[in-house]
Amino acid sequence: MDPEFFEAVAMPLFDQLYNFAHWLTGNRNDAEDLVQETYAKALKGFRSFAEGTNLRAWMYRILRNSFLTSRSGLRAQSMSPLDDDEAGLITLAVHSLTPEFLLLQQEGKQTMVDALACLPVNYREVILLCEIEEMSYKEIAQVLSVPIGTVMSRLARARKMLRELLTARPTEKVSKWTVIKTPSR
C-alpha cells in the first residue's frame, strides 16, 4: 500500500486523534504512545481497509481499541461502571473526583471541561466522539463496536452525569456516588 496515499488521507486526522488520545489517557506521554501505535497499526492494516468505508471511524476505532488494551486503558476501565442498562439510582464510581475539583465545585468555578475529565472512560469517550468530534451515532457505534441504541443511552447518561457533576453540591448529590480516590502512585 502506498504510504503517500495513506499519509494524505490519515494525517489530516492527526490533531483530532491526538486530542482524543490525550482526553482518554490524561497525559502527553501516553497520548503520544497511543497515537503512534494507532498510525503504525493503521498503516499496517491499510491494505485491509476497504475504500469507501469510513476512514475516520476506522482510525478512531483502532485508537480506542489500542487504548483499552494499554496499561492506562485497563486501569481506566477497572474504574468504570460496566452495565449500561442499569436502571434507577446510579451508583457511580467517579474515580477522579479530585480534591481540586471538589474545591472548584464548592466555589462554583468548575467548568464543563473539568467535569468531562472526571467522567468514567466509557462515558467520557462517547461524549468526546459526539460533542468534540461531532460524529454521527452510526460512526460512534462503529468506533465503539456497540449498537446505535447503546450509543444513545450511554450518551444520555453521560450528559446527565456531566450536569450532576456541575450542579450537585458536594454534600448532597455527589454523596450518593461512590467516590474512589485515585490511588497515589
Place this chain on the structure above:
Amino acid sequence: MDCDQNPVALGAYLDDELPPGEAAPVREHIGTCPKCAAEIAELVRVRRGLRAARARFAPSAEFRRSIEQQIRQPDRRSWRPQLVSAAALIAAVLLIVIAFGLFLHRTGDLAEIADLHVNALASANPVDVVSTDRHTVKPWFQGKIPFSFNVPEFAGTEFTLLGGRMVYFHQRPGAQLIVAVRQHKMSVLIFQDDLELDRAFALPAGISHRKNFNLDTWQLQGLRFFVIGDADPSVVAKLAQTFREANR
C-alpha cells in the same frame, strides 16, 4: 405537569439523529412542554460548555514530524524479500572474496616455497652442511630444528644428496635438503605440520605446477614435506616417493 418524554429522544433530537418522521412530533412537544424545553436548554448548555474541550490538547510539531517519518518509512514487509536477496548477494560476494583470498594466500604460500628453493640455489653457499652422506646430514640438524626426519638412502639411485640447510617458513624452523638428479637440483623442505600449514597446502594429491617448478607436498607423521624442482614431474614424484617411504 408530568411528561413521559424519553430523555434519550431529546438528546437524539438535539444531535439531529432522530428518524425523519420522529423529529417533528418532538419539536412540537418541546414547544408545549416547559420541562422538556428546560431539558433541551440544559443539553445545549452542556454542549456549549464542552466546546472548550475541542483542540484542548495539541500535539507538538516534533511529534507530528516523527509520525510522518514513521509513515514515510517504506513498509518493512514489502522490502523484506528484497532484503533477503540483498543479503544473499552480499553473502555470495563475501564467499567469493574469501575463496579468492584463500586462493591468493595459498598461491602466496606456494610462491614462498618456490622462493626458498630458488634462494638456496642462487646462494654462493647453497647448503650449510655439505655431504652426500645421509648419516652426516641428518645429525647436523639435531638441535637446530625441533623435530627429526629420515633421509632415504640414495646410493644406487639417480639422486645425489648435495647437503642441507636450515630455513624458516612463516617463523617455523625447517630443514631443506638439496638433491641433484643429473643437472637438476631439487629441494626437499620439511616443517612441523600444524593446522595453518595443513589448511594452506590442502592441495589435490599429485604434482602441482608452479612458476615452471614442479611441486609435491604431503603431510606425514606430523611433518609437512615439499619436494620442488625444475626436473620432470615424474622425477619429482619419484623423489617424493622415496621420502614418503623413508619416513613412514
